Amino acid sequence: MGVVIGAVMMENSTKQEILKTAKDLFNQRGFNAVSLRDISGVMGISKGNLTYHFKKKEDIIEAILDEMSGQYRPPQVPQSLGEMNALFMHLQTMVKDNAFYFWHHAQLAQVSPKIREQQSKVYQTNIKLFRQAFAVFNKDGVLLDEQFPGQYEQTIDSLLLACIYWIPFGELKQKVGQPATFQQYAWAVLYPLLTEKGKKLLQEIRG
Amino acid sequence: MGVVIGAVMMENSTKQEILKTAKDLFNQRGFNAVSLRDISGVMGISKGNLTYHFKKKEDIIEAILDEMSGQYRPPQVPQSLGEMNALFMHLQTMVKDNAFYFWHHAQLAQVSPKIREQQSKVYQTNIKLFRQAFAVFNKDGVLLDEQFPGQYEQTIDSLLLACIYWIPFGELKQKVGQPATFQQYAWAVLYPLLTEKGKKLLQEIRG
């Protein structure tokens, strides 16, 4: 939508170009190190033109996030450990492609209430997804019963925490050893909760 | 050291006062929302005086971190699950008292290489600590053997990840439910790796 003909196409192409350039620069230099002048400079347009399309830096980051969440297709509830593994890989790719966002996740929540709201919404969506998946796995006899009240909930939180902060944590590790993938963290947390049946199934999936 | 008599005491007291005020403001308003003018204004000193002691904002944050790591006593390797629980509570208190640092953990790594270096050092220290603790627990028969190569290592990473990012993650959760403590996350991750003996011991400790 928006991309129709001639003049209208132009309208959006500059706007889209700004978002693309901004995202690239954020990924390269970090959100704080990128000024509006940098973006317009790289693009070869004037700062005035840039602020015509986006009044504030805040508006740019919000537009990028809107685009991100627009592209994001809420995945189906995984019905098997194989589908769970696919979900982990999907999340990992998504995080990698939007590294700057997860690098600045905490800070961006402080930038605007809208971003804060969106983060909260994504968190709620994902926690529901995992809750349902855990219920399925437990019913299918691949996931152990809760060993104490709240175990599932806290395990899910550990998974989401690892997903969100995997990027900056990996950077922290870098000098010590090669950073693990999110997939590895996720299965390491989940593995001890699997039944014998579940463990065998996982081994088949991951080789 | 440095605090001796008269004039010499004065030298450091202003410097210390700046660090204390800056840290308080960072905790209250967030690192980015605090200007040098804010700090000098709250203290009732001139900006010129502030920049006499610290040339750049970067220097202030580095000095605060130096002080933090100076105060930090590297704990003994926990020899029992009770001592492990005490370590978790100690870490939790430390994180809470320096909330601003963990809120901005990823961003501060980008501010200066020195901070990045210090974070990496702390990470290395802690990973060693947990490795040794895990070995002790396994020898004492309260921790299961590794069920796959790297399980201990990745479990430790999950613990450290939760420790570092517990504060911003708790803020994200806030609207959904009451945030769990770091202690809760830590034991939720560790519990499934405990032997029956270990699980019983833990129940006695935590009630």
Place this chain on the structure above:
DNA sequence: GTCTATAAACCGATAGAC
């Protein structure tokens, strides 16, 4: 040490000409 005063360089943001 502490203060005032000042200036350069940069930032986000706005107004108005074309």
Place this chain on the structure above:
DNA sequence: GTCTATCGGTTTATAGAC
């Protein structure tokens, strides 16, 4: 839509009086 010009605010830095 795009541009130039400009504003107020910030960090950073320097000078010099007390």
